[in-house]
Amino acid sequence: MQKKLMKQILTLLILLLECHLSFAQQMVNKELLANSAKIGFRQYIYALEHNNDSIEFAKSNFETYVKALENEHTYKLAEDAWSSWNAINCLSDIYGKTNDPNIKGLTDFVFSYYEYNKRILKTTLLNLNAIEPEYLFVKVEPAITYFAKNKDIHYIERTCNRLENILSKDKYHPFLLAICKYFRTIAYMSVKDMEKAMKYSEIAYDLAKEEEKAYRKTYNYKYFVDISGNYVQGNLLKGNYQKAWNVILEVEDGIREAYTENSAQYLALLNTQLDLAMKIGKMTQAKNIVEQMDTLIGKSKLINKQYADNLSNSLNYYKQQLGMTNHIITLQTIQGQFETQMQQAYQDAISGNWTQAKNSYKRILKDFEPTLNEGNILTYSDIISRYIGVLLSTYQYQEALDIIDHADSVVTNLKKYDIYANRYFKEIKGEAYSFLNNYVLAKKNLEEAKKLYELSGDHSTKYYSCLQFLVEVYQKMGDYAFAKLIINEIEAFVNEAYKGKDFSHALCLIQGRLGALNNMLGYKYEAKEQLEKAIANIKDKTAPEMDVFRRTLASYYMIDGNYDKAYEYYSKNYLLSHIDYEINLALKGIVCCMAKKQDPQALLYLKKFNHSTSNNISQTLQHSDKLDLQSYWESTMEDCVEFNNSLLQVFPDNPEMTELAYDNTLYARLGLSEATKPQKTWRNVAKSLQTNEVAIEFILVSEAFYEKHHVRYGALLLRNDYDAPLYIDLCESEEMDSVISNHIITDKNFINKLYDVKNPLIYDLVFKKLTKYLKPKDHIYYCPTNLMNLVNLGYLGDGKQRLSEMYDFHQVSSTALIESLKQKDFSCKGKAAVYGGVSYDESMDEIAEEAKRYQMEKNNANEIENSDANKMMMNLLAQDKSRGALNGFLQGSLEEAMFIEKLFKQNGKDVDLYVGNQASEESLKAYSGKAPQILHISTHGFTFTTVNDQNEHRNIIEDINLIEKKKSTALLYSGLMMAGSDRTWNGENVPQGVEDGILTAYELSQLNLKGCDLTVLSACETGLGHFDATGNEAGLKQALKQAGVGTIIFSLWQVPDVASSMLMQNFYQYILQGKQPREALQEAQTKVAKKFPEPYYWAGFSIID
Secondary structure, eight states, X not given: OHHHHHHHHXXXXXXXXXXXXXXXXXXHHHHHHHHHHHHHHHHHHHHHHTTTTTHHHHHXXXXXXXXXXXXXXXXHHHHHHSOHHHHHHHHHHHHHHTTOTTHXXXXXXXXXXXXXXXXXXXXXXXXXTOOOGGGHHHHHHHHHHHHXXXXXXXXXXXXXXXXXXXXXXXXXXXXXXXXXXXXXXXXXXXXXXXXXXXXHHHHHHXXXXXXXXXXXXXXXXXXXXXXXXXXXXXXXXXXXXXXXXXXXXXXXXXXXXXXXXXXXXXXXXXXXXXXXXXXXXXXXXXXXXXXXXXXXXXXXXXXXXXXXXXXXXXXXXXXXXXXXXXXXXXXXXXXXXXXXXXXXXXXXXXXXXXXXXXXXXXXXXHHHGGGXXXXXXXXXXXXXXXXXXXXXXXXXXXXXXXXXXXXXXXXXXXXSOOHHHHHHHHHHHHHHHXXXXXXXXXXXXXXXXXXXXXHHTOOSHHHHXXXXXXXXXXXXXXXXXXXXXXXXXXXXXXXXXXXXXXXXXHXXXXXXHHHHHHHHTTOHHHHHHHHHHHHHHOSOTTOHHHXXXXXXXXXXXXXXXXXXXXXXXXXXXXXXXXXXXXXXXXXXXXXXXXXXXXXXXXXXXXXXXXXXXXHXXXXXXXXXXXXXXXXXXXXXXXXXXXXXXXXXXXXXXXHHHHHHHHHHHHHHHHOGGGTXXXXXXXXXXXXXXXXXEEEEEEEEEESSTTOTTSEEEEEEEEOTTOSSOEEEEEEEHHHHHHHSOGGGGTOHHHHHHHTOTTOOHHHHHHTGGGGGGOOXXXXXXXXXXXXXXXXXXXXXXXXXXXXXXXXXXXXXXXXXXXXXXXXXXXXXXXXXXXXXXXXXXXXXXXXXXXXXXXXXXXXXXSSTTOHHHHHHHHHHHHHTOXXXXXXXXXXXXXXXXXXXXXXXXXXXXXXXXXXXXXXOHHHHHTTTTSOOSEEEEOSOEEEOOSHHHHHHTHHHHOOHHHHHHSOOOXXXXXXXXXXXXXXXXXXXXXXXXXXXXXEEHHHHHTSOOTTOOEEEEOSTTTTOEXXXXXXXXXXXXXXXXXXXXXXXXXXXXXXXXXXXXXXXXXXXXXXXXXXXXXXXXXXXXXXXXXXXXXXXXXXXXXXXX
16 A cells, blocks of 8 residues: 555646656747747848848757747747747748748638637637738748749739638728738739739729828838839830829828838839920929929938939939029020031931031030039930940940040039939940940940849830840840840830830830830741831831841741832832941841842842941041051951852843952952952952963852851852853862861871862862863953862862863963953062061060070171081971961071062162061061062961950950950951960960050051052961851951052961971072062972972972962
């Protein structure tokens, strides 16, 4: 019995101990939960004030609390520890801000927790955790926003149904039902269903009006502001301006009472009302609103400074428009003073009188700037915008960017920040950089402009024009996702706006732009539909934007094979457009339509296209700076030649077609420096030929009409008795590509095999078909194209003998030069300038001087076969150095230069020698305007043929000004290495005021070397250039021709240093004996071939007139 009693007492003690421990544990958990909630709340408040810096910490603490609240064993502890609804509210907001999908589970818990507390309230007299239905909305709103972002309409509908179900059990709450409809509005706007969105927006507004007065002093009144604002914007988008105006009047008193007239909410409403008043012509009301806002902004303490500044800037704009500025010169006075000049400048611009337009805007700007004040900044910005438009149209990018920078500084000095001027400048700067293909800076400026438009609330057509440029930049950079996001934004606006009956001009323009943008991104069906709608509803058929819309739509019909419809739109552009560029594109389109139908009338319009292109070039040449102009010339001629040649596939035997193709080829190949001179035609060439002479222009031709990616080699052949040039199709470009590769400039065995007499590979491809039109010993003037520029045509074999044994080959830069070449007779009478032994590194100067002293002690024999010289050359030959960039100091180059100098002096000729650090870029450029008769340059050469090479050596080809403010030209991708070039090549900074030592082809093209009869480029790869889509080359040869040089000797591959020196020394001996350059080079090559039979050592040099 006693044992039994003791056992019962022990059990009781254990139970008491467990109860005590349980109570202690509960106290600890409650304290922990309270701390989590309090710390979370402090971090949440801090995050709101500091850009969400600590929001993740807040989330973690609140999640700890809410998990306890969700657990049936611990929820009572959580409720006792802190305000449960407050914690739910904070966590819901945090999930919304961080786009956290856990918000779905939390929202489900909100409803179950609400229902649970309602049930408890029914069974007890008091439940502090029970809330009224109206408080649910703020707790689920973050979830609505989250699911709208993710386009999950289903969940939003489910949430709204649950809210409405709760409301149905209570008394009638129209205001709360309105919030449910508003949530649905947000949902359908997110998926671009504007019809349903506007339906729910209208229902929401009507319901909210019934009860809004009862909520004016509550937090939920913010929903009435949102509902009414949404309804106003919807009516604005639809063009229902009067309805929007009436809604603003209806809600004005309520918002003022709820938030006071100094609040951001009321000022925002007034700003919307002001914008609307201007749109619908209520000028008296607009002035009253401006005065009211001016007063309220000045005394308001409820809005932050940035918002106040933005509103002030907005008001300045409206004051200008309303003539309310108090400055000395009002907008009306300014407009009266400059209106006539502005109109004339505009007329000059659209008429193509660019010089007059530019000068007019320049004068207007000069006269206007002294009157500039805060009240007329917008007018100033407009002048700048128009002026820049003229400069961009004439490729004067450098000047355009300089003027934008100047205008920006002028406005900044006057007023620290002006949102309207700043966005103008950002936008046009972005456009300028886009034209320059500098998409990084274009994107930066356009994105900043976009933000400023949005900050000012301006969604005019100018805003969408800015977005259009931005989409184009994204597309060029490959950022298709960003481009599509912006298109979606525009599309949402347009779709909603077009629900109404009013097809305003502005909306139609935006619709058309949307079509053009969708076209760029490949959304063809959407683009076509949008363009057709825009074109149909724009009343002004001559609006500049219409040109783009019609042209884009025409291209769709071309793709679909509906050439008649395409022709209709192209013809409208041709007749209605005022812009030369668009007229030219229209002509091109008309030619395409007719050519597709094989209508010979296409040639009539092709003539007009060529004539129009030529006129545009002539006008542009008068304005642009040189580098921009070179780039313009290259791109324009590439397109023109490619287009003309493509028609040879449609009309190959039509004499009119071959005439046009030949003439166009002549124009393109004469180069930029000859573009303003009278144009030579095929008839001029034919007259210049003798009976035994032939002119051949090799060209690239599209395999199918205007199929840019599949081309063939062809030839336009002419004799003096031909009625028209003859077109001969030769081979596919891929066949030539497979034969001639990168090996041609590096691989000795490949080169020797290519020029083997018994190897007729290239002969079969590009020459065999021509032989039926040739006679033995014909003198062939020819201009190569594309990879044919890498071949010394005369030294190729036909399987039995070299072509030079059958014909006399004479390479020319254009057959248009034949007549002038026949009038030339080279005689070595003038000065020679010789460059060699270049010190690429300053530390090489001593070596150069020592090498010079060594050379001066050599035997004075004239012949290179001198035994000492032979020994030296054989030693160097073992090293087999070549002159391609960058292979170190060239000993043979130094000896070559020294020998030439000695040879010229011995023959009583005037010669300047530049070696070591004297062989500088500065010394060569000093010859501009006073060129020597002979210019010899023996140094490393370079050509960047791939994009990777161009990007890797960008520091060489372009300085920072060119990168930012210039359009690139292919002449930057090849050049010569002069003294001190090592530091530039290796990416080091060049001291200010010193040339970088890299002499690019572009720099050469800008020199005046007229009077230089012969330039010898004794460097590797100097005959290599950059080829465009038409096969035209841009490199050192073309640059020297532009500079005015007559005959050029160049290299096709990395010629061995010793063989090169031997060949050059013999060449000059023959020159001084009175031989012509072509003959002297051929005899020098023959002599070197006797010592070094392999073509690799002697066939690498070629000559061009």
